[in-house]
Each structure stands twice: as structure tokens, then as C-alpha cells.
Amino acid sequence: MGKMILIKILRAMTTLFLVVTFVFFVLRITGDPVSAMMPDDTDPAIMDELRKQWGLDRPLGIQYIEYWRNLAQGDFGITYRDGRPALDTVLERIPATLKLSVSSFLFVLIAGFPLGVLAAINRGSSIDRLVMALSVTGFSLPNFFLGILLILILSVQFRLLPAFGSGHWYNLIMPVITLGTAGAAVIAKFVRSSMLEVLNAPYIRAARARGATEKSIIWTIALPNAAIPVITVIGFMVGTLIGGSIVTETVFAWPGIGRLLIDAVTSRELSVVQTVVMMIAASMVIANLTVDILYLVIDPRQRFASGSGE
Amino acid sequence: MSTLENIEEFEPQSRTGAILYTLLGAPTLVKIALGWLLIVFFVAATAQWIIPFDYQATSLLSRLLPPGATDLKGALHILGTDHLGRDVLSRVFVSIQITMLVAVFGTFFGAFVGSAIGLVAARFRGIVDDIIMVLVDFQASLPFVIIALSVIAVMGTGNMLLFILLVGLQGWERYARIARGLTLSAINHGYATSIRQLGAGTLRVYLRHILPNILAALIVQVTINFPETVILEASMSFLGVGIQPPNTSLGNLLSYGRDYLLNAWWMAGIPGFTIFFTTLSMSTVGDWLRDELDPTTMSA
Numbered sequence: 001m002g003k004m005i006l007i008k009i010l011r012a013m014t015t016l017f018l019v020v021t022f023v024f025f026v027l028r029i030t031g032d033p034v035s036a037m038m039p040d041d042t043d044p045a046i047m048d049e050l051r052k053q054w055g056l057d058r059p060l061g062i063q064y065i066e067y068w069r070n071l072a073q074g075d076f077g078i079t080y081r082d083g084r085p086a087l088d089t090v091l092e093r094i095p096a097t098l099k100l101s102v103s104s105f106l107f108v109l110i111a112g113f114p115l116g117v118l119a120a121i122n123r124g125s126s127i128d129r130l131v132m133a134l135s136v137t138g139f140s141l142p143n144f145f146l147g148i149l150l151i152l153i154l155s156v157q158f159r160l161l162p163a164f165g166s167g168h169w170y171n172l173i174m175p176v177i178t179l180g181t182a183g184a185a186v187i188a189k190f191v192r193s194s195m196l197e198v199l200n201a202p203y204i205r206a207a208r209a210r211g212a213t214e215k216s217i218i219w220t221i222a223l224p225n226a227a228i229p230v231i232t233v234i235g236f237m238v239g240t241l242i243g244g245s246i247v248t249e250t251v252f253a254w255p256g257i258g259r260l261l262i263d264a265v266t267s268r269e270l271s272v273v274q275t276v277v278m279m280i281a282a283s284m285v286i287a288n289l290t291v292d293i294l295y296l297v298i299d300p301r302q303r304f305a306s307g308s309g310e
Numbered sequence: 311m312s313t314l315e316n317i318e319e320f321e322p323q324s325r326t327g328a329i330l331y332t333l334l335g336a337p338t339l340v341k342i343a344l345g346w347l348l349i350v351f352f353v354a355a356t357a358q359w360i361i362p363f364d365y366q367a368t369s370l371l372s373r374l375l376p377p378g379a380t381d382l383k384g385a386l387h388i389l390g391t392d393h394l395g396r397d398v399l400s401r402v403f404v405s406i407q408i409t410m411l412v413a414v415f416g417t418f419f420g421a422f423v424g425s426a427i428g429l430v431a432a433r434f435r436g437i438v439d440d441i442i443m444v445l446v447d448f449q450a451s452l453p454f455v456i457i458a459l460s461v462i463a464v465m466g467t468g469n470m471l472l473f474i475l476l477v478g479l480q481g482w483e484r485y486a487r488i489a490r491g492l493t494l495s496a497i498n499h500g501y502a503t504s505i506r507q508l509g510a511g512t513l514r515v516y517l518r519h520i521l522p523n524i525l526a527a528l529i530v531q532v533t534i535n536f537p538e539t540v541i542l543e544a545s546m547s548f549l550g551v552g553i554q555p556p557n558t559s560l561g562n563l564l565s566y567g568r569d570y571l572l573n574a575w576w577m578a579g580i581p582g583f584t585i586f587f588t589t590l591s592m593s594t595v596g597d598w599l600r601d602e603l604d605p606t607t608m609s610a
Contacts, residue, residue: 011447018448026460140590142541144548144561145582148568152579156571163571243453247545251568262549265463273463280456288451 005293012289019281023274024067028060076278077271086271090257090279096166097256100179100248101241103172107180108187108237113227115184116191120226121218123196131188138185143244147178147251164253171252179248183237190233194226201225228299235291239284332602340598343591350588353403354410361400362388366556369395374574390576392566402581405560408553409585413539416478420539421532424485429516431486432493442486449483455542459551468554477543477552481535488531492524526603533596537589544585560585 034050051057055066070076076086119131154174155163165171198204199222207217246258253259257276264272336344353360362385369391372381377390377398389398431442449457458476465472496502497520505519546552547561555562560581567578 014444015448015451018444019452022448022457023460026464136593137590140537140586140593142544142582142585142589144545144564145578145586148564148571148578148582152571152575156575239451239453243455246455246459247549250549261459262551265459265551266467268463268466270463273460277456277460281452284451284453 001296004296008289008292012285015285016282019278019285020068020071021064023277024064027270027274071278076275079269079272081267081269086269086275089272090260090275093255093257093260094279096254097245097249097258100172100175100254100256101245103176104180104183104241104245105237107176108183108241111180111184112187113191113223115188117195117218117223119188119192120195120199128192131192135185135189138181139189141181143178143182144247144251146181147174147248150174150177151251166252166254175248175252175254178251179241179244182244183240186233186237186240187230190230191226194229195222198222198226228295231291231295231298235288238287238291242280242284336598340594343594346587346591347595350406350584350591351410354407357403357407361397361403363397363400365396365400365404365558367396371395374570374577376574377576377580389580390574392563392577393570393574398563398576398580401558401563402560402584405558405563405581406584408557408559409540409543409561412474412477412543412553412559413536416474416480416543417532417536417539419475419478420480420482420535421485421528423479424482425489425528427482428486428489428491429493429521431490432497433512433516439490442490446483446486454480455545458542458546462546462551467551470553470557473546473552477539477546480539480542481531484535485528485531488527489524492527493520496520496523530596530600530603533592533599537592537596540585540589540592 034047034056055063058066074087076090078084079086079089115131115134119128122128151163151174154161161170161174163174204217204222207221208214212221245256246261248254249256249258250262257279260272261276263269264276333341333344369381372387372391372395373393375381375387375391375395377388378386379390380386381391381395387397387399389402392398392401427442431439458480461476462473467473493516501523502515502520505515510519543552543559544561544564547559548565549561550565553559553562563581564578564585567574567576567581570577
């Protein structure tokens with residue numbers, strides 16, 4: 001198992017290496033980050049000075065090594081607008097994003113699991129059909145539109161919740177539903193099919209034969225087993241949440257890194273863009289790695305299956 | 311001889327017949343979804359001829375008219391007007407056209423690139439395959455929108471062709487993975503070996519014989535990928551980094567509408583529901599198509 005974990009860690013590091021390299025080259029697609037960053041009417045002398053200052057007059061290989069050295073020292077460049085370190089600008093936005101995405105993640109689990117179980121134990125009934133219809137709807141509803149619908153209904157029509165703001169806990173309700181619904185829909189669908197499979201397994205019949213109550217079979221025997229394959233989807237979910245938070249934060253004017261990224265893209269604040277991209281990539285790689293390792297630890301079959309397979 | 315001719319005549323007829331038969335046997339929900347998609351594609355193809363007003367014509371005297379209202383000249387605005395007095399129906403129709411244009415071209419571009427990469431990996435194996443698979447893993451571990459945003463940040467907004475290609479590339483890694491896996495298993499099948507031994511060149515083996523055999527799985531992937539492309543285009547346009555004015559897409563309309571939620575729900579509501587019904591219909595039809603194409607999921 002140690003070897004497999006090592007392979008996964010190596011793979012995660014490769015991905016991170018590729019992300020940094022990708023960002024480095026994307027910034028140079030146009031040949032010159034200075035002209036991409038500066039207004040078109042900037043004095044050529046100033047542009048040359050900036051190129052020299054940022055080391056852009058040197059060969060690409062040297063620049064690439066220099067780039068790594070700066071990153072290792074936590075130097076992600078400075079913002080064009082106010083000359084602050086890009087890293088600081090990004091770091092101060094992280095708490096808001098964490099608050100939103102962790103709450104949404106909990107919402108995904110709390111809404112997704114019970115609905116999936118409910119559908120599975122009532123297979124074929126109208127409850128099952130309702131849950132599945134909700135799941136398809138939740139998955140097809142683009143989150144930017146869901147957010148707007150929630151504002152229309154809960155803020156404009158019934159005046160229950162404020163449309164914008166981030167100070168109170170109730171400010172979280174609409175963004176969390178917006179960000180979490182698609183994930184909850186996927187989890188519900190997955191839990192349902194996984195539960196259906198498990199409920200037909202011999203050990204469930206054995207438990208039933210031994211006289212275990214239906215309730216304890218479902219919650220203490222079937223669900224833990226059904227949850228194992230769902231863990232892989234949860235890793236994927238982290239990516240969906242991060243991608244979705246960009247839209248959600250914009251809809252609700254939430255002061256997180258998603259909105260910062262959009263602002264940085266439109267104002268071409270490239271040092272901020274690269275910092276956010278690397279942060280997001282790093283957190284996704286770490287999340288996937290954690291899920292992979294968790295999976296190996298929880299499900300002994302995985303260890304043997306992949307050990308002999310690859 | 312006459313029997314041969316009969317078979318040749320019968321073959322296409324029976325195929326059309328089979329498709330019609332399957333369509334008629336589809337559940338009502340799938341029929342409704344298909345109907346909606348037909349309308350959307352019809353609007354997309356004919357928008358410039360069927361819109362009742364110029365979609366860019368502003369009129370400050372008829373701003374924010376609700377659906378069904380008539381303006382000062384007595385002209386009826388079925389879906390109302392926006393904050394600049396532009397006809398919402400006309401703008402939605404033109405937006406459907408652009409959204410579909412991006413989605414159709416983008417999806418096929420991505421499917422083509424992804425499948426080609428997968429075929430190349432399977433053909434050359436070795437180091438080429440390794441590099442491609444590392445790239446596939448890399449792509450799969452990052453949300454595509456992040457990559458799209460970094461490219462837009464550097465290249466700037468407003469380049470429509472770049473935007474279509476970029477949006478289309480979403481999901482390329484899944485096509486690559488599917489094409490590679492299926493090709494690897496197909497290449498050792500009897501038919502591929504026989505054709506190679508008959509002396510067919512590499513291109514002929516891969517494009518004329520293996521590709522048609524793995525096409526069904528790639529088409530299924532297209533039905534999953536297409537609504538995703540629609541949503542990615544709409545979200546990026548909504549965020550202001552996609553389609554730029556004077557062009558317009560459903561995402562743009564939604565983003566203007568967001569500022570007028572308090573007094574003009576139709577500005578955001580109508581384009582929003584259009585996107586929603588379209589992606590929902592595509593998923594419904596796609597699900598049904600998958601079950602029809604794949605005999606192994608019939609029992610599920």
C-alpha cells in the first residue's frame with residue numbers, strides 16, 4: 001500500500017508541475033506579458049524598462065528557472081493596480097471562499113445522501129421518481145440561473161433573505177444552495193444506484209435472515225458499504241465546487257477568490273490570475289490525493305485489486 | 311442478382327423505419343424534449359429572418375415593458391423589452407443562434423481533437439501514449455473553466471473564434487480516453503488484424519475500420535458534452551468573459567437581467583428558462599439515446 005500511495009503522490013506532484021509550467025507558457029503565448037498587461041498607448045521606453053525589470057529580456061529557459069525560484073520564495077508577482085504582492089491580495093479572499101465551499105460541501109452531503117437512500121429503499125415508487133426528477137433538474141439547472149431564481153423568489157418576491165452581503169450566517173443560505181444543488185443531485189443519483197446494488201448483496205440477505213431490523217440493515221450495514229464508491233465522486237465534486245464558486249460568488253457579490261479571479265481576468269491582472277490558478281490547482285490536487293488515499297484505506301479490495309493490476 | 315438488389319433497396323428503408331419506430335416508442339417526456347430541441351434548432355437556423363424587431367434597436371421611451379405590452383408606436387412586444395427598450399424576444403432568438411453556434415462548432419471541435427489525440431496515443435503507444443495520458447490526467451484534475459479563464463486573461467476578450475475553440479475543448483480528455491481505450495481493444499480484434507494482413511495502410515485501418523466501430527461510444531459522449539458546452543459558454547458570457555457586445559448570447563442576457571431583477575423579472579427569467587429547458591431537454595434525450603444504443607443498460 002505504501003508503494004501505491006507513493007505513486008499517487010508522485011502523480012499529484014506531476015500535475016502541480018504541469019500546472020506551473022502551463023501557467024508560465026500561457027503567460028507567454030502572446031510572446032510578451034508586458035504588452036498584454038499594459039494599456040496599448042504605454043510609452044515603449046517604459047515597456048522596455050518593465051521587461052528588463054521582470055527579466056523578460058533573458059532567454060526563455062533562464063526565465064523558467066527564475067520563475068520557479070520566485071514561486072518557491074512565495075513571490076507570485078505584484079499587482080499592476082496598487083503594487084501589492086499578488087499573494088496577499090489572494091490570501092485575504094480565501095476565508096470567504098472557504099466558508100462558502102465548505103458549507104456547500106456539507107450541503108451536498110446532507111442533501112444528497114438521504115435523498116439517494118430514500119429513493120433506493122422506495123425503488124420504483126413515486127418517491128423514487130420524484131427524487132430522480134429532482135436530481136435531473138438539479139443537475140441541468142445552470143448555477144448562475146439557479147442563483148438568480150433564488151434571488152427572484154426569496155429576495156424579490158417574498159423578501160425573506162437579502163440578495164447580497166456576506167456578514168451574517170443567513171447570507172450563506174442562497175449561495176450554498178446555488179453552489180451545492182448540482183453536486184447534491186449527482187450524489188443522490190450515485191448513492192441510489194450504489195444502494196440498490198448493495199441491497200441485493202448476499203450479506204444483506206444474511207443479515208435479514210438473522211433477524212436484523214430493516215432500519216438497522218439500511219443505515220448500519222448497507223449505507224456504509226454503499227458509500228465507498230461514492231467517495232470517488234466526492235473527489236470530483238471538489239472540482240465542481242471550485243469551478244462553480246466562480247459563478248456563485250459573482251451572482252451574490254461574495255468577496256471570495258472566484259470573484260477576484262473574474263475581476264483579475266477582465267482587468268488583466270495577470271499576477272493575480274496566476275496566483276489564483278495555482279491555488280485552485282493545488283487545492284484540487286490535494287483533495288484528489290486525499291480521496292485516493294482515503295479510498296485505499298477504507299476499501300481493502302482496492303489495495304489488492306490495483307496491487308495486482310498495475 | 312434480384313435478391314441482392316432487393317437487399318440494397320431494403321437496407322436504408324429499414325434503417326429509417328427503425329429510427330422512426332424508436333422515436334414513436336419514446337416516452338412522452340423524451341418527445342417533449344425532442345420537440346423543444348427542434349424549436350431551438352429551428353430558431354437558431356432562422357433567427358435573422360423571424361425576429362420581429364432589430365435586436366440592437368434601442369428605444370428609451372419603451373424601456374422595461376412587461377411581456378405582452380405594446381410600445382408607443384403600438385407594436386406588440388411578446389416578451390417585453392429590456393433596460394434600453396430592446397425587444398426581448400428578438401434578443402433571445404439571436405442569442406439562441408449564437409449559443410447554438412458556439413455549442414455545435416465547439417462540441418464537434420472538441421470531439422474531433424480529443425478523439426484524434428486518443429487514436430494517436432493508441433496507434434503509437436510508448437512515450438507518445440505516456441505523454442498524452444499525463445496530459446489527460448492533468449486536464450481531468452483541473453476544472454476546465456480555470457484553464458479557459460487563464461487563456462482569456464492573456465489573450466483578452468472579444469475574439470469569437472478563440473472563444474468557440476476554447477469552450478469546445480472542454481471535455482477533450484474524455485474523448486481521448488474513450489477513443490484510446492476502445493482502439494486498444496479493437497486493434498487486436500480479428501477484423502483489424504485481417505485488414506492489416508491484407509496490406510491496408512495505417513490510416514486506412516484506423517480511419518475506415520476502427521473509427522466506425524468505436525463511433526457509437528464517442529457519439530454518446532457528444533450527447534453528454536453538448537449541454538456542458540452550452541452551460542460553459544453561457545456561464546462565461548454571464549461572467550463577462552465570453553461573447554462580447556454587440557453580439558449577444560443567453561448568458562449575456564442573463565447578466566444584464568441580473569441588475570433588473572427587482573423591476574423586470576423577464577429580462578433574466580426568459581433567457582434563464584431557455585437555457586434550462588435546452589440543457590434539460592438535451593440531457594433527457596441523451597439519457598434515452600444512451601439506453602437505446604447500449605443494450606447492457608436496458609435492465610437498469
